[in-house]
Amino acid sequence: xxxxxxxxxxxxxxxxxxxxxxxxxxxxxxxxxxxxxxxxxxxxxxxxxxxxxxxxxxxxxxxxxxxxxxxxxxxxxxxxxxxxxxxxxxxxxxxxxxxxxxxxxxxxxxxxxxxxxxxxxxxxxxxxxxxxxxxxxxxxxxxxxxxxxxxxxxxxxxxxxxxxxxxxxxxxxxxxxxxxxxxxxxxxxxxxxxxxxxxxxxxxxxxxxxxxxxxxxxxxxxxxxxxxxxxxxxxxxxxxxxxxxxxxxxxxxxxxxxxxxxxxxxxxxxxxxxxxxxxxxxxxxxxxxxxxxxxxxxxxxxxxxxxxxxxxxxxxxxxxxxxxxxxxxxxxxxxxxxxxxxxxxxxxxxxxxxxxxxxxxxxxxxxxxxxxxxxxxxxxxxxxxxxxxxxxxxxxxxxxxxxxxxxxxxxxxxxxxxxxxxxxxxxxxxxxxxxxxxxxxxxxxxxxxxxxxxxxxxxxxxxxxxxxxxxxxxxxxxx
Amino acid sequence: xxxxxxxxxxxxxxxxxxxxxxxxxxxxxxxxxxxxxxxxxxxxxxxxxxxxxxxxxxxxxxxxxxxxxxxxxxxxxxxxxxxxxxxxxxxxxxxxxxxxxxxxxxxxxxxxxxxxxxxxxxxxxxxxxxxxxxxxxxxxxxxxxxxxxxxxxxxxxxxxxxxxxxxxxxxxxxxxxxxxxxxxxxxxxxxxxxxxxxxxxxxxxxxxxxxxxxxxxxxxxxxxxxxxxxxxxxxxxxxxxxxxxxxxxxxxxxxxxxxxxxxxxxxxxxxxxxxxxxxxxxxxxxxxxxxxxxxxxxxxxxxxxxxxxxxxxxxxxxxxxxxxxxxxxxxxxxxxxxxxxxxxxxxxxxxxxxxxxxxxxxxxxxxxxxxxxxxxxxxxxxxxxxxxxxxxxxxxxxxxxxxxxxxxxxxxxxxxxxxxxxxxxxxxxxxxxxxxxxxxxxxxxxxxxxxxxxxxxxxxxxxxxxxxxxxxxxxxxxxxxxxxxxxxxxxxxxxxxxxxxxxxxxxxxx
Numbered sequence: 001x002x003x004x005x006x007x008x009x010x011x012x013x014x015x016x017x018x019x020x021x022x023x024x025x026x027x028x029x030x031x032x033x034x035x036x037x038x039x040x041x042x043x044x045x046x047x048x049x050x051x052x053x054x055x056x057x058x059x060x061x062x063x064x065x066x067x068x069x070x071x072x073x074x075x076x077x078x079x080x081x082x083x084x085x086x087x088x089x090x091x092x093x094x095x096x097x098x099x100x101x102x103x104x105x106x107x108x109x110x111x112x113x114x115x116x117x118x119x120x121x122x123x124x125x126x127x128x129x130x131x132x133x134x135x136x137x138x139x140x141x142x143x144x145x146x147x148x149x150x151x152x153x154x155x156x157x158x159x160x161x162x163x164x165x166x167x168x169x170x171x172x173x174x175x176x177x178x179x180x181x182x183x184x185x186x187x188x189x190x191x192x193x194x195x196x197x198x199x200x201x202x203x204x205x206x207x208x209x210x211x212x213x214x215x216x217x218x219x220x221x222x223x224x225x226x227x228x229x230x231x232x233x234x235x236x237x238x239x240x241x242x243x244x245x246x247x248x249x250x251x252x253x254x255x256x257x258x259x260x261x262x263x264x265x266x267x268x269x270x271x272x273x274x275x276x277x278x279x280x281x282x283x284x285x286x287x288x289x290x291x292x293x294x295x296x297x298x299x300x301x302x303x304x305x306x307x308x309x310x311x312x313x314x315x316x317x318x319x320x321x322x323x324x325x326x327x328x329x330x331x332x333x334x335x336x337x338x339x340x341x342x343x344x345x346x347x348x349x350x351x352x353x354x355x356x357x358x359x360x361x362x363x364x365x366x367x368x369x370x371x372x373x374x375x376x377x378x379x380x381x382x383x384x385x386x387x388x389x390x391x392x393x394x395x396x397x398x399x400x401x402x403x404x405x406x407x408x409x410x411x412x413x414x415x416x417x418x419x420x421x422x423x424x425x426x427x428x429x430x431x432x433x434x435x436x437x438x439x440x441x442x443x444x445x446x447x448x449x450x451x452x453x454x455x456x457x458x459x460x461x462x463x464x465x466x467x468x469x470x471x472x473x474x475x476x477x478x479x
Numbered sequence: 480x481x482x483x484x485x486x487x488x489x490x491x492x493x494x495x496x497x498x499x500x501x502x503x504x505x506x507x508x509x510x511x512x513x514x515x516x517x518x519x520x521x522x523x524x525x526x527x528x529x530x531x532x533x534x535x536x537x538x539x540x541x542x543x544x545x546x547x548x549x550x551x552x553x554x555x556x557x558x559x560x561x562x563x564x565x566x567x568x569x570x571x572x573x574x575x576x577x578x579x580x581x582x583x584x585x586x587x588x589x590x591x592x593x594x595x596x597x598x599x600x601x602x603x604x605x606x607x608x609x610x611x612x613x614x615x616x617x618x619x620x621x622x623x624x625x626x627x628x629x630x631x632x633x634x635x636x637x638x639x640x641x642x643x644x645x646x647x648x649x650x651x652x653x654x655x656x657x658x659x660x661x662x663x664x665x666x667x668x669x670x671x672x673x674x675x676x677x678x679x680x681x682x683x684x685x686x687x688x689x690x691x692x693x694x695x696x697x698x699x700x701x702x703x704x705x706x707x708x709x710x711x712x713x714x715x716x717x718x719x720x721x722x723x724x725x726x727x728x729x730x731x732x733x734x735x736x737x738x739x740x741x742x743x744x745x746x747x748x749x750x751x752x753x754x755x756x757x758x759x760x761x762x763x764x765x766x767x768x769x770x771x772x773x774x775x776x777x778x779x780x781x782x783x784x785x786x787x788x789x790x791x792x793x794x795x796x797x798x799x800x801x802x803x804x805x806x807x808x809x810x811x812x813x814x815x816x817x818x819x820x821x822x823x824x825x826x827x828x829x830x831x832x833x834x835x836x837x838x839x840x841x842x843x844x845x846x847x848x849x850x851x852x853x854x855x856x857x858x859x860x861x862x863x864x865x866x867x868x869x870x871x872x873x874x875x876x877x878x879x880x881x882x883x884x885x886x887x888x889x890x891x892x893x894x895x896x897x898x899x900x901x902x903x904x905x906x907x908x909x910x911x912x913x914x915x916x917x918x919x920x921x922x923x924x925x926x927x928x929x930x931x932x933x934x935x936x937x938x939x940x941x942x943x944x945x946x947x948x949x950x951x952x953x954x955x956x957x958x959x960x961x962x963x964x965x966x967x968x969x970x971x972x973x974x975x976x977x978x979x980x981x982x983x984x985x986x987x988x989x
Contacts, residue, residue: 008529033971056817060818069942109625109934116615433542474536
């Protein structure tokens, strides 16, 4: 349904204002280079003064997300070697399409160009895949990752935090009981109804984590990255800056100085310029804060069922089949969220004592948002279609290498919200259609896959119609 | 197909003007609804953009219910006979072409497999599934970002074996093809005249060649009817201007599209397959046993002649970029309560000065601001049926489109290129000779729409204007030196001028 003119007019004027501001800033930057980044930057000190509201962080973060970094601002590094496409002596950021080990690319100038499919802050296409942990040249040597869309990250981080708290409090209770009773205590781990195996607390305060499932032994649910290796939006932003743009945060510099970080991931230069590109201040902590606050405030995906009677019918059948085939056991249709306030804290030890920024992920920023459960104001349902747990997907999907100790075949259940505009599917984008993606499931999902392939053709179609209704609110943009 | 899906499909096809496919024996054409060419930032345009988004959403559902839905429906409707008969208005071809441009190909459609980010020789990847995935920056049919760059002519694996190519923006493609064709005709008739004179006078004749005021060196004609092309500049000995591809390797959109479909998603157009049957080219198409299916993926006729014509029409009808100085912005509100409102600044002086600098630094000697087109009628011919589609771009193209200027006695096209190849120096040299074009040679990049299409340069390495200008070498070395010697103010002015080359603001709903 095309929205009424009033709504369209509102969307139009919002988009226009954004565009005018963008063009204007670019013109200022043309006259006075650096102006644009200045506009797109709030220092952590400025943020801490508290004069900037969430709105301001959103606006500035939006500009930063799209900002094209330049070598003189720290883009790239002097360590990437010159194997890649930019061989030669000319002024270039040493771009490297295939990453060289943990040091990364750089393979990008900015954030937005890999998160653009289906609109601003969307997903990435096959061509935008990242080739991680490779030898710097051979695409076959690399661990391929398709850029996911970045909508609804605020609620997801909030969910993960609550789940972590739930799991850790089970662990702490078990430790307490074990200490009191002097006997080992095995406790069943579950958070928001998702089982994470069990943990055994020993009387001496030690833990046996052999039976912990789908989460690291620290019981921190990490909902970001295809394998679920990052717990926070901020961590993801910081890592992406480093490996995709060759831009090192001051927080990483501090960690390096204090010996808390393995130097080889960042380069062999001094702590204040580990990538030896001659730029010391590349990302101020405030930039991370701004981008994190921006991402946490983005809209949530929506469900948009088809409008014609037959397709709507297929949607309804597909929804039921999704449960019956067993898809829903990992792709949980929703998880309940109690605390919608996300506290975002700087990670640089220099700023450890600064006050957090509080984002209400059900209200602040862009519409639409997650919706309250049955009109109650206290609890929300996040329809993300994931259990935020890691599962074994079988050898067919296994990556060439483990990632941060996560085995090759293990992945986080991909949240399926927003799936309609986010083709191609799977971690490396190998599946052009939903059907291809389902058929490529293996391991723990083998049974659900078999149930799907055993369905009648029109039932498989119905299930896909249901999934392809997971999309985002159509909005006017001025590119 | 279910009844509901069918009803909807008819609605879609009706909109695309393709309804008559359900009644093949009908000879009279149904008058389709008037074209919706709402442009710019109007509510009409936004409503139309929403309608397109709805259609996209529905098409995804239809493809799920019936794979190949779009390709089958358009193949049926867009028959060469109907195209030859003129059953389709230009905007209807444009609509069908747009759907095909956006369509994400599946294995059932004939998409190549498996994905290969670095091309293997001429056969290509495939590395993507749709045209729109790499042509999106700055709006529909736009440019590609750094990540979207193709790695062509490689070994199928290593980046260092291939030539990176950043997807250029496709605006104004129809006008460019027409300009090139007029220039080719001018060069070729000069050649024919020289040959005639040489024959008549019985001696070798030498003549300077130029087209639309651009010099292409010297051609020697011999009485025997042979030519000596060794002193030609910036064009192949066949004197055909090839304006498409970073190195100027394709003369027509049609040939460019056919090869792109093969290389980027392994979709083999009927025309290409037909050509392969008469003169086999297994290096490009593969050596499948079925002559109708050279890539051996079990899908024949992956893109019909009519579908190709629709795609080409869509591209030919793309809007023209504009030259529009940055407007002053008075009385702007702050973006958020705690931020400072932008100060009103007028860029008109910078722009005017930048325009002078562009000329005095010598940029405009290759990036020639405008060329004058004589005829705005675009033609594309189906190779198999011979059906010719004619589109008057001054009437039917997207807005902004070609407009006749009586003073210029033609249609000015502000493309900022001479459509000629130049030596760009050793640093910019490609790894491979591409379609016979030497490693250092590149076509002067059209700069129009530049503000909407970063990053810059053939490999997209330059995030900003300065980096792109600094990367010029060879014949452009002198201009680069002049740029480097400019004062801070002049550089700023030049950038302001360059950023005025942009696309008209338009709405879209992704």
